[in-house]
Amino acid sequence: MHPDAETLLAEYPDIKMVEAFITDCNGAARGKWLPIEKLSALLSAGIKLPKSAIAQDAWGRDVPSVALDNGDIDGWCQAIPGSLKPVLGSHSVDQAQVVLTMFKDNGSPLLSDPRQVLAHVTQALETKGFYPRVAIELEFNLFDRQTAGQSLRDALPAPHQTGGNLYGLTALDEHQALLEALRHYFDTQDLPYEGVLKEAAPAQYEINVAYSDDALTYCDQIVRMQRGIRAVATRFGAQASFMPKPMEHQAGNGMHMHCSLLDNSGSNLFDSGDAAGTPLLREAVAGCLQMMSDTHLIFAPSYNAYRRFQPGNHAPTQPNWGFDNRTTALRIPA
Structure with missing residues (x-):
């Protein structure tokens, strides 16, 4: 064996x-x-x-x-x-x-194989003395499951139901048993869970995931967490959806990624000690902005994903950046 x-x-x-x-x-x-x-x-x-x-x-x-x-x-x-x-x-x-x-x-x-692509990228960075440190936030909805004869659309929150209760603790109370079971699921697999919060749209939540210096394993863990969220939700009569835009006129689900580059000693190569950041940070931002249109083929690979990019829906609408500004595509610090 x-x-x-x-x-x-x-x-x-x-x-x-x-x-x-x-x-x-x-x-x-x-x-x-x-x-x-x-x-x-x-x-x-x-x-x-x-x-x-x-x-x-x-x-x-x-x-x-x-x-x-x-x-x-x-x-x-x-x-x-x-x-x-x-x-x-x-x-x-x-x-x-x-x-x-x-x-x-x-x-x-x-x-x-996207994992092989990521391995190729991280190896290329390492040859330059760069080591990525990454973190991800997972947004998803917990919808009621369909009843017999009910369409998926009919199972969604009613059109007149508004979002809100952002960071609301009573919304966590409503799913306490589910969220506690989810925590135990993550603990069993040693997944880097750091907490959960209520997000802006109806039935929308966000899982915070701890930083990691191992991008490959980290991305595997993110997929494991998505599998776990779906499985645990089903046990409690809910349906977890990571769909980018499940409801019109409501905020959709993104996957925020935080990234720094470290050197061999573990120092942050983007950090200059002040708000301006290092020249390498500005080069990285410029590269992300230049490639943003093309990389949407990867990061927004469906019609539904493009529906999320609307003004007033907690999503960027142009390739821009800013300091401590949640409306931009690239936020510093992330």
Whole structure:
């Protein structure tokens, strides 16, 4: 038996199934559920998945030029070392989870796998002596689940219902049991949870995630947290939605990212000791502004994502920056 599997099963003998997932180009988890008897082989040899699994559109549909035109060929997925974690179910830990990344047949990284792209970027930064420190805030809605015969639209808050109660503690009280179960879920997987708050739109919340100097593992953890939020919400009769703009005339869901660059000693290369920041910070801001239009293909990959960019909806509407200004696309400090 693989030593990681042996260690996990010694602590959690009731685990019967393992979830193996890879993150696709839209940030969604794709993969398989496997019986626990397959865990050692999964950790040692990996599994095959079609390369198209990580290159679907925002709705999880095949892109013909990627899948159907070439026979939908396989890539080889390897488990990320150290990524085996327990998953807390409704009563106990009964499932495990492993993060995958994809390679070509010759063993080289498959650069349609976004994790491999991020690894390439972080390696390029490290050769220059730059080490990213990142943090993310996850926004989502907790909607009522659909009843029999009810459409998803009908299950949304009524059009006349306004948002508000921003930072309201009574809104947290309403979902106390759900949010407490979510905290236990995060604790079981050692996820960097730092708190939750009520956001601006109806039924909208935000999870704060602690800073990390390991961008690759951190992004894996963010996808794990999204999986957990959806799973726990379902147990409590709610539906978690990370949709950018689920309701017209209400604030949508973003994913705020905070980023600094450190040097070998851990010093912040953007910090000059005053509000102006270093020349490197200004260069980084200029680069982000210059690339903002093109990178929307990645950061806003659906029609719905573009609907979020409206005045008065807690979202930027132009490529700009400012000091301590939440209306800008780039805020310093983040």
